[in-house]
Amino acid sequence: MKRKIAAIFAADIAGYSRLVAEDEEETLRRLASYREVVDDFIAKAGGRIFNTAGDAVLAEFPSAVDAVRCAIDIQESLRTRNMAYPPSRQMSFRIGITIGDVVERDGDLLGDGVNIAARLEGLAEVGGICVSRGVHEQVANKLSVQFADIGAQEVKNIPTPVHAYMVAMRREDGAYAKPQLKKPASKMAAAPVWIWPLAVAIVSIVAIVVTGSLYNTKLKHAASAAAPVAVPSATPTAMAATPSPMPTQMVKAPMTPPNAGAAMAPMPAPSPSPMTGKLAADSVPFINERARNYVAGDYSAAAGYKAFALNVGGFIGSALNQPTEEAARNTALEQCQKRADAAQSPRRCELYAVGSNVVYTHGKPPMPPQPWVRHDAITEKPFASKDFPIVRSAAKVRIENMFAPAAKSRSIALGPTGHYFMVLGASSVDEAVRRSLESCGAIAGVACMVVAVDDNFVVPIPTSFRITGFFNAASNASIVAEARGEVVRKLGDTMGWTAVAVGTSGRAGLGLKAADEQTAVTSALADCAKRDSDCHVIAIGPFTVGPIN
Template identity: 60%
Template sequence: MAGQIVLKRKIAAILAADIAGYSRLVAEDEEETLRRLAAYREVVDDFIARAGGRIFNTAGDAVLAEFPSAVEAVRCAIDIQESLRTRNRDFPPNRQMSYRIGITIGDVVERDGDLLGDGVNIAARLEGLADVGGICISRAVHEQVANKLSVQFADMGAREVKNIPTPVHAFRVAMRCEDGTFAATVTKKARALRLLGWLALTAVTLAAIGVGTALYLDYRDPPPAQRDAAKAAAEALARLSATPAPPVSSSSKPPASPGAQPPSTPEPQSSPQASPVIAAERFAADAVPFVSERTRIALARDYVPAPAHKAFATTINGVSAYVTGQSSEEAAKAAALEQCRQRAETSNGSRKCELYAVGDSVVFPHSKPPLPPLPWVRHDPTTERAFSAAEMPLVNDSGRARLEANYAPGRRSKAIALGPKGHFVFSVGADLVEDAVRRNLESCGAQAGTPCMIVALDDAFVVPVPTVLKATGFFHATSDPAIAADSRDEVVRRLAASPSGWNAVAVGTAGHPGFGLNGDREETAIGGALADCSTQDSDCRVIAIGPFTVEPN
């Protein structure tokens, strides 16, 4: 019958998420908060879609999504939190935008694409129990994922929540710390063990105090029984103080492979003077250069918590491979390099695979790639225009042909990073714009040995690319020999105060600069710079347009 409402009942994994303190963030800076919310929602929506989920409702900062699998729902939530945690690093703590996420499996009713019922309500209540930047799941979800994901869980017990008649048994998912490790989780059993330990420690301490008091009262040579009691109490206290609390985890990890042996610990050797030891850099997934955000998340989820023996190899173009659970360290290194080489054979970039990490230590033989200062991309409608391979600055004809054949028709997100001598790196089809920008800058900087710049993003030039004059390199006012030494700081200051529009710098025979700033066209900036220079110098010529040094075509 026309107009009849169709209801469909089913079981689904429901994810509920919203931003902690969103109202405060909007009140403090509405425009900036809404811009960031849109960017963060792109990340959230992308991860949900890739995990096979479907967003069925949104309201302001809140998102409700369904998944056919609890495992995929939890894995998606972890990926979202890891990715957004990285983005939040660029902001002070009071301006960070973090989600709380709740997940349950429950009976729901589908009506015109929307979902209703206890499953949705419980997911929303679990989201309210989650930490800022954290994930809270129901017992039903925990039973589904505990043996399938390499993460830890903390039993929060049964919780009374609003508008749900029976208590909800909740578990907290342990999120990764800044050093790549996972936050310790404390279960009821752990608390009980810890309490017993403290009780034992207190009893021994009191015994030691009692014996010590007796010895103090009888400062003369004590009887043997008192000496023995004091010694025993002191030794017991020392043992308890030196013994760390046992690690507690409710996660289920696969057993070690047959024949695998834990690394042996050498016996400490006494030495009158210890030699200085330089600690190796500890592996952190967020700090790995060249690779995609998806690879970083996979490293955090799979590589970081894995036991020895393991290794990770990469090329400067981001082709990479990692292995875990190998029979030895040498086997891990060989396997990671071989897998990386096999993948690099099919890539268009560098095929040189190098070990980046062995175990939990970084062994990469090169320093971090040089990067320009933030922001890496500054959008300016006055200077942005459609990308044209024929107008690509500093690049030779064969490079332009490559860009015309591969970059121009390539799928978004895509970016081109350019070095000062015409070296360039580009990629197409990235999941996220920020990912494409970072990876190309890292790869270009590693090969050029100096910071590169993003000149094109998707289908537009995002820096002023001169056409009236020919770009010959990057412009650095502090070291440009054409500018009088006592005028270079003024050039730096004037250009920093004019971040938008077309900017040009001209100098005369004496090196006195003239400026054409905030122009609406390249010609306007050129004319302004020459006119300004001519008031204080002679034979003026334009030496810089935007970020480039220039000369006549």
């Protein structure tokens, strides 16, 4: 037997016995289909399934980040799949995740880590995720995920309470549900303690003194984590007497959990490795061309102690000719943070380079393959904030107020779960596009997609269906696995409007090279009807779609 520390993932289906009792054959068929989705995501995230029983799945992951990202991907994918069924027949998993010491025996894992993960799964909401405090500490600063602290929970066969957190999950309307707080386990600290003094009788006098105290201890549980608010930055300003230029105006989206999902949309990227090596100006992310020229020129040529700092929003700071390396570090960070604070940027500045060596800990931001923008006169249309996909109403107001009237060149990149990043007033379209993708990717943790450039949407924006996420034919669970490769191949670099429909067996029908949205939809449904039944549209252009409520 071998001991090890692992992130343990436990999942089962809520109300599975009822579903089987109502329709055993249909439930078992769907369970096999849903398990295929779960197994695919676990394998792609580097996990290993070590035990299954009926509707339950136990898996191990090398890191908590991989486990939580995989869990979110699974829940988002299955939520979309469940939309095709009435609420009473939806098949939803609950997932629990912890980090713990486990014993490996013949491929199986045993120990408290496995038991706690199973108990956390029982605490999770239907379609939700519950994690231990250890997982929360590992993930909180690495994934854009909101948590609700539900406090210490007493669970079966675990001697001490388990401190747990709920993960905020996306609702059908695209908003993020506030996890329901479960009341933490609480006990009275002690039963009443009465202290009776000795009774001393010397003639006929008895003195009785009664003292007592009652102590009540109440456990408190925290409210759900407050959602960050998007904050616009300052208008571009001319560089003062400082060696590094100020970035152009930007805005970022709220922190929200990532999503599974995206044939034309970018795929999620693995966790980035720290960036090391010699400083190369062309490789510095987030910054504008003026700052890049400064790095290639003045900064690179300077001798002595020096440092360069930046943040995701593109703000920078630098220090040259300092007396010590520590002074260079501190000065660069302070200069960068002052600029970020002045623009009300919520992102902290970090060291990117010390001397000529890169020390940035977050690695390169995930980026989609080039070309980043493909112009298509058939699908492009004038930009209108009301049609901006996925984001909530408040974000559309910000976009209307900031993007539409801003100076060119400007670009908005969008992530699959509603993260977005605007770059305004850039020196060129190429710069605006690159920077919006870099910053959006760093915030979202996955590659984003450019949705708008200057005055136009540069991707097809469906209006006859509700956009629910990014479409990726290669991993879309609604399409039967053996057909996904053909769908990817046929979509390829197709121009014009495209649509994908599937039936009850997951056979896909395609509408390709259409002149408008409705023609693509009609063609996809007709193509699907040739090989499947009860066909419905699941994607238009780069987006997954559902019916308009």
